[in-house]
Amino acid sequence: MSAQPVIETQALSKVFGNQKALDAVSVAVAPGAIGLLGPNGAGKTTFIKCLLQLQPITSGSAKLLGREVGAEGREIRKRVGYTPELDCHIPGMAGCEYVTYCAQLCGLPFQAARQRAHEMLDYVGMGQERYRKIDTYSTGMKQRLKLAQAIVHDPEIVFLDEPANGLDPKGQAQILELVQNLWRAYGITVVLSSHMLADVEQICEQIIIIARGRVLVHDSLANLKARRRGSAEVVVAGRHEDLQAACARRQWPCELLPSGHLKVAHGSPSLNPLLSLLDEIHLAPLEIIPSPNALEEAFIQALEISHAAP
Amino acid sequence: MPLHDISYKHWHGLRLGVWRRRAAIAKNGLSACLQVRWMMNLVVLCWGLGLAAAAILFLVGQLLVDDSAVSQWVATFVNPLASSLAKNLTSWLKDHPEISVSSAQNVLFYYLGLWLMRVSIFALGPIIPLLITRDLACNAIVIYSSKAVTRGDYLLGKFATVFGFLALTWLGPVCASWILGNLLAPDWSFFWHARVALENILIYGLISMAVLSVLALGVSASSANAKSTTALWFTWWILGAVIEPIALHTSPWLRHLGFGFDINQIALHCFRVGENLTVAQKEIPFLDHIRPDTIAALNSPQLTGTVLALTVMIAAAVWIILQRVKPE
Numbered sequence: 001m002s003a004q005p006v007i008e009t010q011a012l013s014k015v016f017g018n019q020k021a022l023d024a025v026s027v028a029v030a031p032g033a034i035g036l037l038g039p040n041g042a043g044k045t046t047f048i049k050c051l052l053q054l055q056p057i058t059s060g061s062a063k064l065l066g067r068e069v070g071a072e073g074r075e076i077r078k079r080v081g082y083t084p085e086l087d088c089h090i091p092g093m094a095g096c097e098y099v100t101y102c103a104q105l106c107g108l109p110f111q112a113a114r115q116r117a118h119e120m121l122d123y124v125g126m127g128q129e130r131y132r133k134i135d136t137y138s139t140g141m142k143q144r145l146k147l148a149q150a151i152v153h154d155p156e157i158v159f160l161d162e163p164a165n166g167l168d169p170k171g172q173a174q175i176l177e178l179v180q181n182l183w184r185a186y187g188i189t190v191v192l193s194s195h196m197l198a199d200v201e202q203i204c205e206q207i208i209i210i211a212r213g214r215v216l217v218h219d220s221l222a223n224l225k226a227r228r229r230g231s232a233e234v235v236v237a238g239r240h241e242d243l244q245a246a247c248a249r250r251q252w253p254c255e256l257l258p259s260g261h262l263k264v265a266h267g268s269p270s271l272n273p274l275l276s277l278l279d280e281i282h283l284a285p286l287e288i289i290p291s292p293n294a295l296e297e298a299f300i301q302a303l304e305i306s307h308a309a310p
Numbered sequence: 311m312p313l314h315d316i317s318y319k320h321w322h323g324l325r326l327g328v329w330r331r332r333a334a335i336a337k338n339g340l341s342a343c344l345q346v347r348w349m350m351n352l353v354v355l356c357w358g359l360g361l362a363a364a365a366i367l368f369l370v371g372q373l374l375v376d377d378s379a380v381s382q383w384v385a386t387f388v389n390p391l392a393s394s395l396a397k398n399l400t401s402w403l404k405d406h407p408e409i410s411v412s413s414a415q416n417v418l419f420y421y422l423g424l425w426l427m428r429v430s431i432f433a434l435g436p437i438i439p440l441l442i443t444r445d446l447a448c449n450a451i452v453i454y455s456s457k458a459v460t461r462g463d464y465l466l467g468k469f470a471t472v473f474g475f476l477a478l479t480w481l482g483p484v485c486a487s488w489i490l491g492n493l494l495a496p497d498w499s500f501f502w503h504a505r506v507a508l509e510n511i512l513i514y515g516l517i518s519m520a521v522l523s524v525l526a527l528g529v530s531a532s533s534a535n536a537k538s539t540t541a542l543w544f545t546w547w548i549l550g551a552v553i554e555p556i557a558l559h560t561s562p563w564l565r566h567l568g569f570g571f572d573i574n575q576i577a578l579h580c581f582r583v584g585e586n587l588t589v590a591q592k593e594i595p596f597l598d599h600i601r602p603d604t605i606a607a608l609n610s611p612q613l614t615g616t617v618l619a620l621t622v623m624i625a626a627a628v629w630i631i632l633q634r635v636k637p638e
Contacts, residue, residue: 084452101338
């Protein structure tokens with residue numbers, strides 16, 4: 001993460017009435033595929049909207065692509081793409097007209113805008129339906145169109161707010177593949193906002209987990225996946241006492257769970273010490289469930305925080 | 311398998327400035343307006359009225375020419391007496407160019423402007439939902455706000471849309487009529503004598519179009535429902551027209567609630583129709599029958615009230631626009 005940050009915030013806060021949507025968010029995010037993860041209502045969309053100046057910032061400061069948000073909005077947005085979560089289109093326009101118009105709004109001359117619009121519609125996999133009115137599009141087509149309008153002006157960074165919402169599994173996979181390629185193949189920084197851990201895990205290299213307007217975790221996916229608590233649940237057919245006694249000899253806390261599993265705190269990121277112990281006492285486990293990695297734990301924590309009473 | 315390359319390509323061209331982006335908004339809006347059913351017919355009607363006015367100017371010009379084709383045609387096909395009447399009128403008109411050209415064109419373009427304004431206000435009804443209403447209903451404001459345009463750019467583009475549309479249905483036909491009418495005149499000096507009429511057309515047209523554009527945007531931003539905004543526009547216009555004659559004898563200030571009345575007052579002030587008619591009445595005997603109260607009404611535009619009323623209306627419209635047109 002040594003590259004110049006594309007997003008920098010300092011104590012960024014956004015308040016709606018009594019509700020703190022963002023609570024002193026301070027992050028410095030390097031270019032890449034960035035996953036903005038959190039349950040619904042965590043503040044992901046508000047964070048993006050504050051960066052794009054779609055929402056005024058209550059306090060704190062933010063920089064996008066090295067420019068101060070609030071002072072250079074028009075210049076920033078020239079280099080930024082955005083797909084909103086909700087349907088936002090201009091009715092009465094055909095798909096290709098709409099994307100052309102969006103390119104013109106970013107300063108592309110008409111001829112270039114029209115050519116780029118067709119290229120981007122090809123890229124997102126839209127065929128002849130591009131000539132139909134947007135009002136007649138299915139959810140999948142609208143999602144593709146939103147992606148096309150977000151990248152038509154060749155942005156340096158693109159914010160995708162729940163881009164796979166409402167799509168069938170095949171459509172989701174296609175959209176996520178397109179998004180993944182934007183960074184991996186073409187070097188466009190992608191900020192993917194989602195409440196689906198699997199989506200983010202699939203394409204992102206950096207993860208920011210938000211809950212109740214606060215950043216819980218900001219780290220690389222690799223680090224988060226490698227980090228685990230040194231504990232595991234062991235499922236054995238019998239001889240619980242032997243395992244508990246062996247753990248006691250090694251001074252490993254061991255607890256019998258209501259499910260009948262034994263939770264062993266072996267204290268190592270690897271399962272090898274636990275496997276050696278089981279080998280020593282000649283006990284063959286039915287199953288060993290490692291503790292969740294830091295990413296899963298943080299996500300579960302975010303869910304718990306969001307579900308807690310306000 | 312696609313026959314052409316469908317991979318992502320970077321774009322390295324030069325980006326256009328903000329005025330071109332505003333122009334793109336205006337052009338897009340204008341083309342959407344002209345796609346409304348019957349709108350092209352209304353535009354053609356407006357230009358037709360402009361051509362009719364040019365034809366009238368041509369006929370008036372022909373009266374100033376001795377033995378013109380028109381007077382010969384009148385003598386041959388209508389009545390020889392009418393021809394001798396026209397000859398007398400010709401000699402009189404030549405002595406009074408300020409009436410025959412300047413005043414005549416002032417009065418003609420006042421009435422042409424008045425009729426075209428009515429057609430334009432009518433045409434704005436179905437167009438109003440296409441300005442801001444539709445964008446509010448479909449969250450399109452978010453798309454605009456996420457592009458390289460600000461709220462000000464968006465509103466300027468929308469303003470230019472209405473202004474451009476009014477130029478097409480109002481100022482355009484009037485100016486074209488002035489140019490064509492004077493081109494067909496028997497003498498180039500007509501352009502000189504008619505210059506005041508053109509100045510009046512431009513001053514009145516530009517002010518009124520700007521006012522109407524802001525009011526139309528205000529009504530368009532007042533709701534996300536297309537039927538509501540169209541209904542509001544027509545109700546305001548018709549109610550104003552209905553109140554006008556009633557309020558004249560009860561509470562005259564109420565007339566200012568209708569924007570049509572206020573715009574007409576601007577026209578009266580610019581064209582000085584009352585003054586022109588008074589001068590003409592003194593010189594032309596057959597204008598005697600115009601009633602003095604009609605002349606008086608045309609002579610004294612309620613300018614202070616009009617300016618005040620339009621200022622309040624514009625302020626209200628701007629307030630509504632700024633309240634409603636936000637990214638969220």
